Amino acid sequence: MSGAGVEQGDLVGELTMRATLDHCVKCTICEQNCPVSAVTPLFPGPKYAGPQSERFREAGVLQVDASVDYCSGCGICTQVCPHGVAIAEINAQARAQLKRDDGIALRDRIITRSALLGKLGTPTAPLANWTLGNAPFRWLVEKLLHVHRDAPLPRFAGRRFNRKARKRARLPDARRKVVFFHGCGADYYDDHLAEMTVAVLEHNGIAVEIPKQGCCGLPMQSSGLFKDARRYVRKLAAELAPSIADGSEIVACSTSCSLMLKREAIEVLELHDDDDLLQVSRQTRDICEFLVDLHDRGELKTDFLPLDEKIAYHAPCQQQGHGIGKPAMELFRLVPGLDLTEMDARCCGIAGTYGLKREKYQIAIDVGQPLWDQIEAADPDEVACDSETCRWQITKESQRPSVHPVEVLYRAYGLS
C-alpha cells in the first residue's frame, strides 16, 4: 500500500486524546449532531464541554464545569468531527476527573458491575426477576440508589451461557475458527442471542471457540470509574489473547463492548501499553461486520428462507463508532421477503447506563424521541438493533419487540 502516511496519528498511537483538542476549529459540527444538548440545557454541548473547557482543565486545578457529567457518552461528536478531535474521549476523561474530585455515587459503583450483578442474579433468577419487576421495590431502589423506577432493566436468564457453551463439542469439518466474545449481556440475560450467534456462525462452517471471559469494563468507564474499568478490560484482554495468537478473529455480538475492545479502552483509558489489548483490538469484529466480510469473499451461505416480516433497523450510536457503515442492512437485503425500513435517528438515548439514572432518565427518553417517532411511522413488526441496552429501551418506549440482527438471520436460515 502506498499513501501519504504522514501525521495521521490523530486518533491512535502515542498522541493522547487531550492533544487532539488543538485540531478543534470551533466549527460546531459536533453541536449540530449532539443528541443530548438538543433536548436539555443541562448539557451545554460537546464543543463547550469538550475542547473549549478542556483548555482550562488541569490536574489539581479547579474544575470549571460539572455539566460534563450530563454527556451520555454516545460518541457521536467524535464520529462527526471532520478534524479528528477526540471530543467524546476528552469528555469521558474529564468526567473521570470530576468523579475523582467529587466522589462516586454508590449507585454508579453498583449498576456498572454487570458481571457481578449477573453472578448475583443468576442463581436466584426467579426471585431476582420478580423483585426487579416489583413496583414498591423499584420505588425503594430509586429512593436509595437513584436508579429510575421505570428504567428498563433486563431479566436474568438464570443460567450462564459461558459455562454451558465452553463444554460444547467442536465442529469437526470447520473451514476456520473464530473466538466468540459474547459479553455480559448475552452471558447473564440473553443467552439465546449467544446461542443464535454461534448457530449462525456454525451454519457457515465456522468453528466457534468460547474462552472464559469477563466484563470489558465499559459500564465502569462510562460512569468515570477508570481504575476499575482498566482492571476489568486488561483481565479480559489477557483471557482472549491466547485464543487469537493464531491470527483468528474475535467475533462479538455486543456492539458497544466490541467497540470498547477495538478502540475505547485504548483511547479513553489510555492503555496503549497493553500488548494483549492491542492484539485484541486489531482482531475484533462486530458480528455483522464479520458476516459481510464473509459475503464479500463469497463464503456466506445465502440459503435464506423468505421472511414475511416488517423490520425497522436502528444502527445504535456505538455501532456507528466502528466506522463500518451499517453491515446489518447489507445482510437484511439478502433475506427474501423482508420489508425493511432504515431508521436514521442517531441515538435511542439510553447510552448504556445513562438512561437508568434517575436524573437522566427523562433526558434519555427525549433523546430517543426522533427514533420513537420514526418507529411509529414505519409501524414494523419488530425493531432490529445491535446493542442490548438500546433494545431494552426501544422495547419499553416503542412497545414493540426488538431483536439483534443476528436473530433475523437465524430465523431466515431456518435454524429456529
Place this chain on the structure above:
Amino acid sequence: MNPDAIVIGAGLSGLTSAVRLAEAGRKVIVLAKGSGALTLAPATIDVLGYGSGGQVVDDPIRAALLKAAPHPYSRVAPSTVEDALAWLPDAVARGPLSGYRYEGSGARNLLLPTALGAVKPSALAPASIAAGDVRGTPKVLVVGVDGMKDFHPALIADNLSAGAYAVSARAATLPRPNGLALEPGALNLARFLDREANAQALAERLRELVRDDEAIAVPAMLGLKRPGQTWQILRDSLKRTIYEIPTLPPSVPGMRLLDVLKTLLRQAGGQFINNAVVTGCRVEDEAIAAITVRISGHERTYSAPQYVIATGGVASGAVALGSDWVTREMALGLEIDNAPRPGQRRFGDDYLGRHPIAQAGIGVDGALRPRLAGTVLANARVVGASLGGAEPWREKSGDGISLVTGYAAATLALDAFDRKAVPA
C-alpha cells in the same frame, strides 16, 4: 459490499457525485472521516459573485465559463455548469423536505443580505433566502431574537440602509420564546419552530412589530424538518415578503441541504460510512485497485471500479502545508500542482486578500484525474475544494465549484461505466 463507486468525502461535492451515481443505479459507498463542511456554509450556491477586479458579476454562468486554467470551472465541459445548477433544485424538490425549494437560474445573480448587512451575489438559494434579494425589498424590518449570538439586527439594518441598494431597514428584537429552555441559537430555534404551534406564535409576534409595507428578515432558523411549511405559515399569516438571512455556523440551511442529499443517497441504496480515514491506495495498471481505510481498531480495504476524491483542501485538512514547506495530499499522497516552492511566499498580507497557496491543489488532467508518483490514475476524479486555482472567499465560488465539479465527476464516471459496458 462490492460497490461500483467509492466517494471519499461527504461535503457538497462528494455528496453530489454520490447521489448522481446512486440515482443512476450504481452502488455507491461514501467514506468520510467526519461530517463535511456543508453545514457550516449558508447553502446558497455561489457560482461566481465577483470578477477579478471586485465588480459584481451579473451572469454567473457566463462569467464562470470565461475562467482560465487552472480555475476549476475551466476543467469541466461548458454545459456542465448549467446542468449542475439545474440538477440541484430538482434534487431538493424530490428530497424529504416537503415544500422546500431552491430558486435562481445561474443566468442572473441573486443579491442576498448577509448577517453583517452586506450583500452577497449568489446563483441559487433556498426560496426562503432568495426572497431577500435587495432589489425586491426596499423596506425591511430585520428581526433578531434576544440572546441569540452572532445575529445583530441593528448592525444588519444599518449596513443594509447604508449600502448601495436603496434599502431602508430598521431593526427589532423578539423576546426569547416561551417554552424554549435551550440557548436561543439558530439551531435550537429551528428545532423549536418545527412545531407548528411555535411557528404560529412567531407569526403573531412578528405581526405586532411590522409596519404596513415592510418585508421581514429573520435569522435562518425557520425549521429543519418542515421549513417549507413554516415559511408558508409565516407568509400566509403576515401577507408580505418574509425571508431568512444565513447565520454563522451552525447553519440551518446547510443542515437542511445535508439532510436532503443524505436522504436521496440512502433512498437510492447508497451507503454512508463515517469515522473512516482513508490512508492510502494500491495502484495496478495505472488505476486505483483498492484503498486502505483506518477505522476503529484496524484497517480495511475497499475496492471499486471508480473513485471520486472529494476530501477538500487546506481548510479541511485534506491538503497540508508542512513546516518543511512541502504541500501534501493526506489521503493517498496525490501530486499537488502550483504549490509555492520552498522559500516562496505562501500567504499574502491581507487575510481576505490573495494568497499564493490558493493556487495549489491536487493536480488533475482534462478529465479531473489525479497523479500518483507520476502515474495518471485512470479511474479517479478529483472534485471540490481539493482542486486549486480558485479564490472562493474573494470571488464567491466555493459551493458552485463543489456542485459543478461533483456533478462533472459523476458524468465522467458514468461514461466510463458505459464505455466498459459495466451493467448497472
